[in-house]
Amino acid sequence: MIELNQLTKVYGDDFVAVDQLSFSVGPGEVYGLLGPNGAGKTTTLRMILGLLEPTQGDVSILGCSVSSAPLRMRGLIGLVSASAGLYPWLTPREMLRYFAIGFGLDSEQTSQRIGELSQRMGLETFLDQRCATLSTGQSQRVNLARALIHDPPVVLLDEPTRGLDVVGAKVVIDFVERLRESNKAIVVCTHQLEEAERFCDRFGLLHRGQLEYEGTLAELKAKTGQSSLVEIFLQLLRDESVSTGVPRETATVQ
Numbered sequence: 272m273i274e275l276n277q278l279t280k281v282y283g284d285d286f287v288a289v290d291q292l293s294f295s296v297g298p299g300e301v302y303g304l305l306g307p308n309g310a311g312k313t314t315t316l317r318m319i320l321g322l323l324e325p326t327q328g329d330v331s332i333l334g335c336s337v338s339s340a341p342l343r344m345r346g347l348i349g350l351v352s353a354s355a356g357l358y359p360w361l362t363p364r365e366m367l368r369y370f371a372i373g374f375g376l377d378s379e380q381t382s383q384r385i386g387e388l389s390q391r392m393g394l395e396t397f398l399d400q401r402c403a404t405l406s407t408g409q410s411q412r413v414n415l416a417r418a419l420i421h422d423p424p425v426v427l428l429d430e431p432t433r434g435l436d437v438v439g440a441k442v443v444i445d446f447v448e449r450l451r452e453s454n455k456a457i458v459v460c461t462h463q464l465e466e467a468e469r470f471c472d473r474f475g476l477l478h479r480g481q482l483e484y485e486g487t488l489a490e491l492k493a494k495t496g497q498s499s500l501v502e503i504f505l506q507l508l509r510d511e512s513v514s515t516g517v518p519r520e521t522a523t524v525q
Contacts, residue, residue: 272298272456273319273425278328280314280480288314290480291328298424298454301447303467305460305500306477307508312460315477316427319458321345332425332456346374349418349426353433359403363394363413366402367420374421388416391449392442408439415446426450428459432466444470464500474500478507 274295280288289311296302306312317323319330321341330337332347358366364385371381389395392412397405418426432440447470450457461467468488476484484491497503
């Protein structure tokens, strides 16, 4: 459903942020795109969204290429980001209507989608309350609904549980399960590695812009000899500190 082919981004003359990255995600699959800080995850997401032009390579969704049809491509993607804010003086209903119109839905489709998503995400009790008054968990539910207002086949989640408590994180995890059941293709970037183990089907581990490892959790454990994603990342950081001479304590896992 989504395919990256030799995706590369070079800044200046020689800084390679993403290096010939290739992977695919099928319908109903949750793909964890993970890596240490500076591995190239955010740059990759921006290229998928058409916000950054690749130096080479391409991204396609259902045969639509970001290089040839970037505006159409954006209509096929829903983005959930911890850094995405809400318009404080609008209500969730007004927010969802605003984005629905932006994606080309007519009045009937907009009302239908708002009703469906409000029920699914539990927005009914605060649907007409100003966003400035919402709790963190309520705001995240509105963000989740906003990402699905146009019913996209692909959903990108960038740190979706950052800043959320246990209850808020469970809302996101349940949301991912609903996306899987709806046969969406899902790409998740998160530093919550234990959560990633719970809901991702496959993983792509980025390191210095390159896909260091890819596979299911069982396959990654077999390849690395480590017992968890945390241990796999710590091994990557240890290897980096040995090759660069930078103490591993200065690096962080994300």
